[in-house]
Structures are given as structure tokens and as C-alpha cells.
Amino acid sequence: MMSVGSPEGSLASWNTTSWYCSWPGVICGGRRHLERVLALQLSSYNLSGPLSPFLGNLSFLKKLELANNHLVGQIPPELGRLVRLQVLNLSRNYLQGSIPVALAESTNLTTLVLSHNQLQGEIPMNLNALKNLEMLDFQDNGLSGQIPQSLADLPAVQFMYLSCNRLLGDIPHGLGNHSNLLALTLDNNMLSGAIPSSLGNISSLSNFSVQHNMLSGTIPPNAFSNLVHLQRIFMDSNQFHGHIPASIANASNLSVLQLLSNFFSGSVPPEVGRLRNLRWLQVTGNLLHAKESRDWEFITTLTNCSGLETLGLGLNKFEGILPGSFANLSTSLVSVILASNKISGSIPKDIGNLINLQNLFLYENSFTGTLPSSLSKLTNLAVLQADRNKISGSLPWTIGNLTQLISLNLGMNAFSEGSIPPQIGNLKNLVVFHGESNKFSGEIPATLSECQLLQYLVLQNNFLNGSISVLSKLKGLEALYLSRNNLSGQIPKSLGDLSALHYLDLSFNLFSGEVPNIGIFTNSTAISIQGNRNLCGGIPDLHLPPCSSLLPKKIHKFPLVPVLTCLIAAPFVLVLLYRLLTWHKKELVKATDGFSANNFVGSGSFGSVYKERTTNLVAVKVLKLQTPKAHESFMSECEALRTVRHRNLIKIITVCSSTDNRGNDFKAIVYDFMSNGSLESWLHPDTDGQVEHKYLNLHQRVAILLDVAYALDYLHCHGPAPIAHCDVKSSNVLLDSNMVAHVGDFGLARILVDDGSFYRHSTSSMVLRGTIGYAAPEYGAGNMVSTNGDIYSYGILILETVSGKRPTDGGLRQGFSLREYVEQGLLDKVTDIADMQLSSLDLENELRSGNDSSYKRRVDCLVSLFRLGISCSQELPSSRTPARDIIKELHTIKESLNGIQNM
Structure with missing residues (x-):
């Protein structure tokens, strides 16, 4: 093996001038065996290269720990000679090939960890010779074939990790014989068939995961009768069907129950409420149902689970009215998923009791009534999606109390005619706002311009009227849908200055006058303006009549010529040094032809990018300093890229910070130009x-x-x-x-x-x-x-x-x-x-x-x-x-x- 890392190497002191028992990572024996190496503990030593077969000559070795290095090649079968070896940990390397059959000769092994490598082939059949083995960890490799039946003959095993491989076939029935097993993870493989009923006999089991396989069958009624120590169970993304058994209550220590994306049917057993330690209940994406009040009893019993944080019931067949006891669920709840069901009735009026709720998904149901006033108490709420329901009434002004909202989706409901309250401007974190297909009327509130993080605004198919000039202040806006309203006046030319805007739908309104021809208005595929009879002008592709008042256009040059002071970054290589020496003499304005549209590459939330016109060797990112947080973005980018060097990271060539000819701040970053785009x-x-x-x-x-x-x-x-x-x-x-x-x-x-x-x-x-x-x-x-x-x-x-x-x-x-x-x-x-x-x-x-x-x-x-x-x-x-x-x-x-x- 060789070491890399520091200039002298991580193992620089491993030389003949010092006694090897004093070398870092080398542990020797007591007085009787002063020169016997008992352990090599070299995890995270930045080692690289292949494993030496001569390690097999360290006959007194008990521990060989080489995890989290850069080792390559195959595992030498000579390690099987180490008959005293108790711990072998080669995880998190780049080892390839198969697991040597000879490892089974190290019969004193208690820990065998080969996870997070690139091992292939089948699991050796003879590992049942390791009668002392307590931990078997082969997860995250490329192992194939079936799980050997011989793994059932490991009497001392406590942890068996085989997840994230390519194992197929059935789960061996004999694994249920492991009376000491604490964790069994078989997830992310290609296993099929049913889960052996014998696994229900492992009373010691605390962690069980088979998610993301092709398993099928049912959970037997008494499956959990003996699993009193079970804490986490992951069975999602398989093809299980049948009922969730009431015996789940016997797993009284259960904290995570994840069954989503299967075909489970029937009702959720109310016995889940006896799981006092339950934090995570996720059954989204099944065929579970509830219709009568008795079917919803599990919600009432879940109020006993004081630590519940996530409740996922979405994409099932739940119907009927959500019980009022829903509002009495744990105040620890962070996420509630009820989406894509047929739940009717009002949203529970005391839902505001769930004061720590951050994500509430109610979309695609049949909820009626108004938004409850107590909703305003959910001051931690980040996502509220209640679209595609039948919610009515006006949008309450108390919506402005939800100041942490990032996504608000109320589209396709029955909100009655009334304006969007001005308190919407309090939602400073709002990124997405859907209010389409309702009956909102009045003008778009001017306070909406205070939502400077807003990227998607969807308000089509309402009764909104008046001007939309206020929207020109939303500098981060990426998509704007306003079709089928009663909006009027001229289309603000300033919308063309929103460089992040990539789609604009103003169709079927009452707009009139000249269509701008800058920014997004120069791309006919990015805008929709049909159904506005009094529009004129615009680019030829829009096929609008000319405006009678249209004056000859002047050719505008870029008005703000920056007087630049360039802070040239230290050259990284000779080629870059040459590029800097030849390029920095040019002014950025000349290099990009006045930041012309011909040299425009693209834009993001905080800047626009232009290419240098003559050699196409560099790209210039000009910061939009009027955008909130743009200065912080500039500093973050400079700080993050100041010291990093990697072939797959964009390279900063120079940073420019100065003022333009009007005295305004100007900041730009110059990078290598990427000719094939994004x-x-x-x-x-x-x-x-x-x-x-x-x-x-x-x-x-x-x-x-x-x-x-x-x-x-x-x-x-x-x-x-x-x-x-x-x-x-x-x-x-x-x-x-x-x-x-x-x-x-x-x-x-x-x-x-x-x-x-x-x-x-x-x-x-x-x-x-x-x-x-x-x-x-x-x-x-x-x-x-x-x-x-x-x-x-x-x-x-x-x-x-x-x-x-x-x-x-x-x-x-x-x-x-x-x-x-x-x-x-x-x-x-x-x-x-x-x-x-x-x-x-x-x-x-x-x-x-x-x-x-x-x-x-x-x-x-x-x-x-x-x-x-x-x-x-x-x-x-x-x-x-x-x-x-x-x-x-x-x-x-x-x-x-x-x-x-x-x-």
C-alpha cells in the first residue's frame, strides 16, 4: 500500500529508523510478544493502491481496519490465513472483484465489513464457517445472485446488512433462526417472493428494511406478535398487498413504519395508536380506504403518539369526513400528507393546534367549506398545498401570518369573488403561489411586490382586473400565468427587464396598446397573448398589426459603461496566466459588445451571463445588484470558489468590482466559457x-x-x-x-x-x-x-x-x-x-x-x-x-x- 495526502505522506514515519510498533496505526502486543503486530488501525488515512497479499503473513493480527481510504484492486485471498483475525473492515474503498472464499478460514472473525465498495459476484456459500461472526456488512456493492441459505447458519450474528446490491430470488426462510439478530437490511435489491413467516420469530429484531425490491405477498396476521423490540420497519416500494395486521401493536417500541408505494388495502388498524414511540407513519401510495367514522378511528388513537412527526396517508382511497380529533394529533407533527384521496367535509377547524406543522398536503380531495381561521397559528408552515378541492369563501387576511410559507397552492377550488388580501405581501419567503381557477376579483395587490423571492405566480382563470405593472418589481419571477381574467391597460415594458422570466401567459384578457419587444417579448414561444384584441406591434413572429403611433426606433447602446477595477485572481496554470495577461487589457463592455443580446448566454436569479465576443474563451456574469441578496450571492460565490480547484468545477478567472458611469455599484465574475452550454x-x-x-x-x-x-x-x-x-x-x-x-x-x-x-x-x-x-x-x-x-x-x-x-x-x-x-x-x-x-x-x-x-x-x-x-x-x-x-x-x-x- 502507499499513502497520499500530506506532502510527506500519511505514513511518512513508517521507515527503518523507528521501531515499527511506534508507527501510527500499528498496535503491538504485550511483553511476551513485543514484536507481534496485533492490529492495523488505518481507517481514514488517505491510503491508495492495492491491498498487499503479504498482509496474510501477520499471523498474530486480530484487527485489520482500513475503512474510508482509496484502496483499489481485489481483496487478497491470503487474508484467510489470519486465523486470529477478529475484525476485518475494508469499507468505503474502491475494491473490486469477488469476496474471497478463503475469508471463511478466518474462523475467529466477529466483524466482517466490506460495504461501500465495488465488489461483484455471489456471496460465498461457506461463510457459515464463521461461527463467531456478529456483524456481516456487505451493503452498497454490486453483489449478485441469491442470498445463500448458509447465512442462516451464523449463530452469533447480530447485524446483517446486504442492502444496495443486485441480489435476487427469495429471502431464505432460515434467516428466521437467528435468535440474536438486531438488524436485517435487504433493501434496494431485486428480491422477489414473500417475506418468510419465520422472520416473525426473531424477537430481538429492532431494524428491518426490505424497501425497493420486488417482494410480494401479504403480512401474516400474527407477524408482529413476537417483535417486541422492533423500532424501524421499511417495506415501501414493493408489491405487497392485503391488510396491515392489528398485531402491529405488539411492536410497542416501533418509531418508524414505512409501507408506502405498495398495494395494501383495507383500513388502517386503530391499534397503531398503541405505538407510543411512533414518529413516522408513512402509507402513501396504497389502496387503503376509510369511509365511515369507524374507518377513521385510527386518527383518534394516533393522538396517543405524542412524538409523531410525519403522517403520510396520500394517494389512497380515503373518503368521508376527516374526524375533528385530527386537530388533537401530536404538536410534534412536521409533515401531513392527505393528498390524492376523496376526503370530504371541512378542514378541521382547530388544525391550528398543530403548531409545529411545516408541510401540509391536502391537494386533490373534496374538501369543502372555508379555510379555518386557526390556520393562521401555523407560523412554521412552509408548504400548504390545498389545490383541486372545493374550498370556498374568501381568502382570509390572516394568510399573512404564515410568514414562513415557501409554497402556497390554492388553485382549482371555489374561492368566492373577492380580492387577494394585501397581507399576501407579508409572505416574504414565498417562492410559488398558485391561485388559478377560482373566483378572485379586484386588482392584484400592490403589496405582492414585497414577495421578492417569488418565482412562479399562477392566477389564470379568475376575475382579476386592472393593471399588472406591480408585477414588474418581482425580479426573481420565472413563470407568470394570468390568462382568462379581466386585466387591462398596456403590457408593462418593464416585464421585459425580468431576466429570469422564461414563460409569460397573458392570453384572453383586455390588454391594449403596443407589445414590448425586449427581454422575454423577443421570444414568441415564451409568451402567449392571444385573445387580447387591441394589441399591436411587437416582434414580427407575433403577427400583430402595426401601432399607428409607433415611432422609428433608435439604436440604443448599453448606457452604463462600467469603469472597471479588476481584481485579478491568482493564475492557476500557465495557460490561464497567458489568457489573463492578454485579456484583462480589454474592457468588459468592449469584450461583450456592450453586453449585447448577441452575446447573451443566459440568466439566473442573481446575474446575467454574456460571452466574450472575439475568442469565446471567457464568460462574464454581471450581478443584478437590484435583486435582494445579490450582493450576498456575489460574496458567497467568490468565497466558495476562492480556494477550490477541481476539473469539474467552473473556474473563476477574475472578479471585477467597481462603479458604472452613473456611480452605481457594478460587480462581475469572469469564468471559463463553456461552449456546449448547460x-x-x-x-x-x-x-x-x-x-x-x-x-x-x-x-x-x-x-x-x-x-x-x-x-x-x-x-x-x-x-x-x-x-x-x-x-x-x-x-x-x-x-x-x-x-x-x-x-x-x-x-x-x-x-x-x-x-x-x-x-x-x-x-x-x-x-x-x-x-x-x-x-x-x-x-x-x-x-x-x-x-x-x-x-x-x-x-x-x-x-x-x-x-x-x-x-x-x-x-x-x-x-x-x-x-x-x-x-x-x-x-x-x-x-x-x-x-x-x-x-x-x-x-x-x-x-x-x-x-x-x-x-x-x-x-x-x-x-x-x-x-x-x-x-x-x-x-x-x-x-x-x-x-x-x-x-x-x-x-x-x-x-x-x-x-x-x-x-
Whole structure:
């Protein structure tokens, strides 16, 4: 083995000038065996290279701990010679090949941990020789074949972790013989058949997970009778059916019960209320029902669960009236999911008792009545989705008390005629507001301009009137839907100054006068203005009559010429140094031709990007300093990129901070120009016919995802300090001339300084961390920044890259997120949810050529990618796959694809 890390190496003191028993990580014996090495404890020593077979000569070795390094190659079978070995931990490396059969000869092993590697092949049949084994951890590899029956013959085993592999077939019945077993995790495999009834005999079991498999059958009525120590059970995303047994109450220590995305039917047994430690009850996506009051009894009994935090009942067949006892549930509740059912009656009037509620999903039901006044007590509420119901009455002014709201969706209800209250302006954190298909009247309140984080405003199909000029102040607005109202006056030219705006629907109103011809109004596919009879002018593609008052246009030059003082960053390489010496003599204005539209590349929430016109070597990001938090974004980006260096991160060439000729602040960042644009532009090409040639095959998509994973792994684990990007999405993945991906836009990034999986609260708690659809759910519940949040966004990015669908795509099944859409698709036919281009070009060509083997392997790769995306976007942050393990899985997929090419 060799060491890397510090200039001298982590094992620099391992030399002949010092006694080896004094070397770091080496533990020797007592007086009788002063020169006998008993343990090598070298976890997280930044070691690389292959494992030496000569380790097998350390015959007195009891512990070999090499976890969390960069070891490669195969596990040497010579380790089987270590007959005294008790602990072998090689986890979190890059080891390949199969698990050596010879390891079974180390019969004194109590701990065998090989997890988070790239091991393949089948689990050896002879491991039952390890009679002293207490922990068997093979999770997160590429192991295949069936679970050996011989694993049932490990009398001392307490922990058996086999999740995140490619295991198939039945779960061995004999595993129920383990009387000492505490944890059994088999999730994220391809297991089938029923769960053996014998597992119900393991009274010691506390953690059981089989989620994301292809298991079927029912849960026997007495399944939980003996599981008195069970604390966590994950059975979601399988094909289970039948009833949830009342014997669940016997598992009196249960804190997590996750059964979502199956085919469970019947009612939820009221016995769940006897689970006093229950924190998480998730049964969304089943066939469960409730109609009569007795069917809802479980809600009343759940009031006994004082620590309940999540209640998921969505996408089932619940009907009837939600009992008033719902308002008496635990004040610890954070998330309630009742969406996509047929629940009727009023929303419980005392729902405000649930004072810590942050997420409330009521959409797609039959709720009637008005919004209860007590709703205003939910001052922690971040997401309220009550669309597609029959809620009536006016929108109460107390809605302004919900100052933490990020997403408010009240669309497609029966709110009576009345104006949107001016208190809406109190919702300073609001990013999404849906109020479409109601009967709102009056003018759009001027106070709405105070919601400066608003990105999506949807108010079509109402009775709104008056001007819309107030909306020009919403600098972060990305999509505006106002069709089928009674809005009038001229279309404000200032809407064209909203650089983030990418869709505008003003159709079927009473607008008149000249249509602007700047900004979004220059793209006929991005606006809809039909049904306004008195409009004129605009770009030719709109085919409107000319305006009689239209005057000849003057050619406007960019009026604000910055007098720049460029703070040149230190050169990184000679090529970059040359580029700086030749480029910095030009003024930015000249370099971009006055920031002309011809050199415009794109825009985001805090800046617009232009390319340098002559060499196309650099891109200039000009900050929109009038946008709230733009200065903080500038500082965050500079601070985050000041010391990091990685081939898959965008490079800062120079930073410019000065004033323009009117004395206004001017700030810009100059980067390497990425000639192939963003990943978003390849996945979702424009429909104007100019970029129809863009196509990424599966090999390219995997390569891009691998590049992004390398970037995140560096940011999270290998840079000068851990950095959370906080805005991983396809538009921030940029492609150079060689299609190498670079992660950009560090405007929301945070340098993390505390230990642990979660870090301190952001100092800018008013800013939503990330983008709707990509942002981790915990960010909406308190803005806690962590590297786990990036992994969630990356998981959504995987699903988007392989499915070709945006996370906010309206074409998904109603009420489904992209993740749920993929989960459901994996139960049916994976090619139906893959990007149409992948299915039609890559897969069907192989079928037509008769290459069934290649077709199957490619489909397997799609399944693996989708499963990886789902694994990364788990709701619980601690359940998400870390970046280094993502890299291992993508390498495995890449190798499989390379094998297809060579067939």
C-alpha cells in the first residue's frame, strides 16, 4: 500500500529508523510478544493502491481496519490465513472483484465489513464457517445472485446488512433462526417472493428494511406478535398487498413504519395508536380506504403518539369526513400528507393546534367549506398545498401570518369573488403561489411586490382586473400565468427587464396598446397573448398589426459603461496566466459588445451571463445588484470558489468590482466559457427549431453524472473546507467543448464549519436553499444547510437526466413528484419512463438488430440509474447515498455500458 495526502505522506514515519510498533496505526502486543503486530488501525488515512497479499503473513493480527481510504484492486485471498483475525473492515474503498472464499478460514472473525465498495459476484456459500461472526456488512456493492441459505447458519450474528446490491430470488426462510439478530437490511435489491413467516420469530429484531425490491405477498396476521423490540420497519416500494395486521401493536417500541408505494388495502388498524414511540407513519401510495367514522378511528388513537412527526396517508382511497380529533394529533407533527384521496367535509377547524406543522398536503380531495381561521397559528408552515378541492369563501387576511410559507397552492377550488388580501405581501419567503381557477376579483395587490423571492405566480382563470405593472418589481419571477381574467391597460415594458422570466401567459384578457419587444417579448414561444384584441406591434413572429403611433426606433447602446477595477485572481496554470495577461487589457463592455443580446448566454436569479465576443474563451456574469441578496450571492460565490480547484468545477478567472458611469455599484465574475452550454439545454432543447440536433446518448449522460458526482465529492470531502453547493440542477451543470461537465453558480453555496451530517443554520435564512423541484425537503423546514441537501438535488438531477423530464414537469401523473413518477414506473416498464430519445434511438435499434443481450444490459443500466437517483433523494437526509458511493455505482454502470459497446 502507499499513502497520499500530506506532502510527506500519511505514513511518512513508517521507515527503518523507528521501531515499527511506534508507527501510527500499528498496535503491538504485550511483553511476551513485543514484536507481534496485533492490529492495523488505518481507517481514514488517505491510503491508495492495492491491498498487499503479504498482509496474510501477520499471523498474530486480530484487527485489520482500513475503512474510508482509496484502496483499489481485489481483496487478497491470503487474508484467510489470519486465523486470529477478529475484525476485518475494508469499507468505503474502491475494491473490486469477488469476496474471497478463503475469508471463511478466518474462523475467529466477529466483524466482517466490506460495504461501500465495488465488489461483484455471489456471496460465498461457506461463510457459515464463521461461527463467531456478529456483524456481516456487505451493503452498497454490486453483489449478485441469491442470498445463500448458509447465512442462516451464523449463530452469533447480530447485524446483517446486504442492502444496495443486485441480489435476487427469495429471502431464505432460515434467516428466521437467528435468535440474536438486531438488524436485517435487504433493501434496494431485486428480491422477489414473500417475506418468510419465520422472520416473525426473531424477537430481538429492532431494524428491518426490505424497501425497493420486488417482494410480494401479504403480512401474516400474527407477524408482529413476537417483535417486541422492533423500532424501524421499511417495506415501501414493493408489491405487497392485503391488510396491515392489528398485531402491529405488539411492536410497542416501533418509531418508524414505512409501507408506502405498495398495494395494501383495507383500513388502517386503530391499534397503531398503541405505538407510543411512533414518529413516522408513512402509507402513501396504497389502496387503503376509510369511509365511515369507524374507518377513521385510527386518527383518534394516533393522538396517543405524542412524538409523531410525519403522517403520510396520500394517494389512497380515503373518503368521508376527516374526524375533528385530527386537530388533537401530536404538536410534534412536521409533515401531513392527505393528498390524492376523496376526503370530504371541512378542514378541521382547530388544525391550528398543530403548531409545529411545516408541510401540509391536502391537494386533490373534496374538501369543502372555508379555510379555518386557526390556520393562521401555523407560523412554521412552509408548504400548504390545498389545490383541486372545493374550498370556498374568501381568502382570509390572516394568510399573512404564515410568514414562513415557501409554497402556497390554492388553485382549482371555489374561492368566492373577492380580492387577494394585501397581507399576501407579508409572505416574504414565498417562492410559488398558485391561485388559478377560482373566483378572485379586484386588482392584484400592490403589496405582492414585497414577495421578492417569488418565482412562479399562477392566477389564470379568475376575475382579476386592472393593471399588472406591480408585477414588474418581482425580479426573481420565472413563470407568470394570468390568462382568462379581466386585466387591462398596456403590457408593462418593464416585464421585459425580468431576466429570469422564461414563460409569460397573458392570453384572453383586455390588454391594449403596443407589445414590448425586449427581454422575454423577443421570444414568441415564451409568451402567449392571444385573445387580447387591441394589441399591436411587437416582434414580427407575433403577427400583430402595426401601432399607428409607433415611432422609428433608435439604436440604443448599453448606457452604463462600467469603469472597471479588476481584481485579478491568482493564475492557476500557465495557460490561464497567458489568457489573463492578454485579456484583462480589454474592457468588459468592449469584450461583450456592450453586453449585447448577441452575446447573451443566459440568466439566473442573481446575474446575467454574456460571452466574450472575439475568442469565446471567457464568460462574464454581471450581478443584478437590484435583486435582494445579490450582493450576498456575489460574496458567497467568490468565497466558495476562492480556494477550490477541481476539473469539474467552473473556474473563476477574475472578479471585477467597481462603479458604472452613473456611480452605481457594478460587480462581475469572469469564468471559463463553456461552449456546449448547460445540461438543461441538452435535456430540454428549445422548440424553435434551432437546437433540435442536440442529443445525449446514455454513455454521455452517465459520463456527465459522473463528472458532477466527482465535483460534489470534492466539495463535500476533499477541499480546504466542506462546501454545500445548495443549488445543484441541470442549468448549473455546464459542458465544455469536450462535453466534460463543470458545476457552476455558487451564489447560494455555504462553507460548512461544524461536525456531523448537519451543519449550523444559514445566516441568510430568508433565502430558499435551492430551486423548486430540486431543493431538499428539509430546507423547507428550517433551512438547515448540509451536504446531504446537495445529494438530494443530485438524485433529482439523475432522475431528470435519465427520464428527460423536469422535476416540475406538468406532464407527470397528477400529484406525483418526479421521484414518485419514477418509482411507479419501475414497477411497470422502465423504458416507458426513460427519455424518449434513449428509448427510441438506443434501445429500439438494439431490438431491431436482434441484440437481445445488449438490450437487456442497457435496460439494467437504466434501472440502476433510476434506483441510484431514488436512493440519493430519500426523504431522510441520513438515508441518502454519499458522493463517493455514487461514484462507485456510476463506475459500475459505466463499465457495463462499455461492455455493451464492445459486444
